[in-house]
Amino acid sequence: MQSYLGTAVAALVAAAVALFLVEVVHRVTRRLGHRSLLMTELTDHAHRPFQVAATVLAVQFAARFSTGYAVGEGWRRLLLHLLILGVIATTAWLVAALLVVVEDTALARFRVDVPDNRHARRVRTQVVMLRRLTIAVIVILTVGVMLMTFPSVRGIGAGVLTSAGVVGVVAALAAQSLLGNVFAGLQLAFSDAVRLDDVVVVEGEWGRIEELTLSYVVVQIWDDRRLILPTSYFTSKPFQNWTRTEAAVLGTAEFDVDWAVPVQTMREELRRLVEGTELWDGRVCVLQVTDATGGLVRMRALVSAADAGSLWDLRCLVREHLVAWIRDSRPTAMPRTRTEWGDSSSSLPWQWVQPRRPERRPTDTGAPDDARVFGGSDDGDARSEAFVGPEETRP
Numbered sequence: 060m061q062s063y064l065g066t067a068v069a070a071l072v073a074a075a076v077a078l079f080l081v082e083v084v085h086r087v088t089r090r091l092g093h094r095s096l097l098m099t100e101l102t103d104h105a106h107r108p109f110q111v112a113a114t115v116l117a118v119q120f121a122a123r124f125s126t127g128y129a130v131g132e133g134w135r136r137l138l139l140h141l142l143i144l145g146v147i148a149t150t151a152w153l154v155a156a157l158l159v160v161v162e163d164t165a166l167a168r169f170r171v172d173v174p175d176n177r178h179a180r181r182v183r184t185q186v187v188m189l190r191r192l193t194i195a196v197i198v199i200l201t202v203g204v205m206l207m208t209f210p211s212v213r214g215i216g217a218g219v220l221t222s223a224g225v226v227g228v229v230a231a232l233a234a235q236s237l238l239g240n241v242f243a244g245l246q247l248a249f250s251d252a253v254r255l256d257d258v259v260v261v262e263g264e265w266g267r268i269e270e271l272t273l274s275y276v277v278v279q280i281w282d283d284r285r286l287i288l289p290t291s292y293f294t295s296k297p298f299q300n301w302t303r304t305e306a307a308v309l310g311t312a313e314f315d316v317d318w319a320v321p322v323q324t325m326r327e328e329l330r331r332l333v334e335g336t337e338l339w340d341g342r343v344c345v346l347q348v349t350d351a352t353g354g355l356v357r358m359r360a361l362v363s364a365a366d367a368g369s370l371w372d373l374r375c376l377v378r379e380h381l382v383a384w385i386r387d388s389r390p391t392a393m394p395r396t397r398t399e400w401g402d403s404s405s406s407l408p409w410q411w412v413q414p415r416r417p418e419r420r421p422t423d424t425g426a427p428d429d430a431r432v433f434g435g436s437d438d439g440d441a442r443s444e445a446f447v448g449p450e451e452t453r454p
Contacts, residue, residue, distance in 0.1 A: 066125045073121035077113040081106075100160040108156045112149035119146055144205050151201035155194055162190050180254040184271055187255070188248035191273055243290040244273035253293055253300060258308075258367040260299035261288065265367075281371070301367050309343055309363050310370040312377045315355045316385060320392035322348060322358070325381065329360055332380050338373040340365045342438050355394055363438075 089102045119142035126135050166186055247253055248271070257268045261278060264286055270277035276293060278286040292298075301308050326346040333339040343363035350357035360377050364370035385392050 062126075066122060069121040069125040070118045073117035074114045077117035078110060081110050081113050085109075100164055101157075104160050104163075105153065105156045108149065108153040112146070112153045115142065115145040115149050118142060140208065143208060147201060147205050147208075151197050155197050158193055158197075159190065162186050180256050181251055184254045185248050188244060188271065188273065192245075239291050241273045241290075243294045244271070247271065247276075247290055247293055252303075253298075257303065258301040260301070261292070262286065267367075308367055308370050309361060310374045312360045312362070312374050312381070313349075314358045314360075314378075314381060314385075315394055316358060316392045317395055318351075318354075318356055320356060320358070320385070321389065322346070324389070325358065325384075325392075328384055329362075329377065329381065332377065333362055333373070336373070336376060338364055338369045338376065340369075343436075354396060 085102060085106050088098055091098070119139070122138060122142060126138070166183055253259065253268060253271070253276075255268050255271055259266065259268060259278065264278070264280050264284075266278040266280040266286060268276065269279040269285070272290070274290060276288050276290055278288065280286055329346050330344055333344045340363055343361055345361040347359050347361070348356055349359045360381065362370075362373055362377060364373050
């Protein structure tokens with residue numbers, strides 16, 4: 060009885076000493092590392108797993124050295140085996156916590172709440188994917204090491220190896236889709252094709268990459284719906300990434316109006332509108348006639364914004380303002396259908412008569428800057444070279 064009591068007292072003393080030493084290390088680390096982000100993260104997130112791991116390890120040593128009187132007893136083997144399993148599990152927990160602390164410290168250096176955050180989002184995507192992978196590897200290794208402590212598992216190893224070929228083939232066929240998504244997730248993380256917070260258009264939906272895992276990608280649609288796609292989708296099907304190189308994007312607003320629309324006046328009104336709103340980033344403001352068929356003229360307003368959200372609001376603002384401007388200031392430019400009956404000689408007084416004097420055309424035939432998409436400004440010239448090429452001859 061005294062031996063059992065001594066074992067219990069030794070275990071309690073060892074646990075108390077371990078907790079005391081861990082607390083001393085915790086306080087010293089917090090006091091010395093209050094200016095270091097890494098030390099702060101260690102004291103906040105690794106303290107609890109360090110406590111548990113140190114306590115279990117101390118109890119394991121105390122039990123091993125204080126139960127010498129029961130060598131060969133079944134309860135001693137069971138107790139030591141359970142404590143060894145606890146040491147393995149708590150050590151794995153501590154290692155995972157340390158890796159998470161290092162990853163969080165690395166992520167803190169790259170801010171994503173700034174306008175130009177492309178590099179930060181790329182690093183964040185890679186670190187998050189590595190975190191999930193490392194934790195999965197740690198769990199698998201921990202379970203494997205714990206199983207190897209059982210003699211029966213080691214004994215049937217030879218039998219398992221003989222059937223490993225057949226089991227491997229069956230497992231590979233069963234997990235083909237899963238493994239394909241896992242490798243696709245790693246490819247996305249390191250190929251820079253898509254990152255967290257990228258604005259994409261997939262399956263006809265416009266949204267933002269909210270979560271990227273090894274098996275699936277969550278796209279937050281603009282109306283707060285969530286589109287869940289397998290990672291293999293982004294490696295096997297085409298999709299639009301609006302923010303791969305930069306957050307600034309271009310957008311259009313189109314209008315079908317009558318032939319009587321004053322194009323230059325409408326162009327000036329568009330310029331006045333965008334210059335008065337903070338949604339415009341000052342790069343592109345162009346109004347062009349892109350089509351003239353079916354009795355209507357199609358006007359396309361091309362504007363730019365710093366990000367996709369601002370561009371959406373800016374396009375809606377342009378539509379709303381120009382529709383109201385045509386209705387109130389230029390009602391003759393509203394879409395209409397004309398029907399004319401008469402003879403082929405146009406002799407009736409209400410029929411169209413060609414003017415006697417030809418209209419004077421302006422001597423300057425060059426288009427203004429806000430009437431050209433390719434050229435007319437630094438941004439337009441760069442776009443022209445990107446789509447045509449500096450060595451090609453332009454018409």
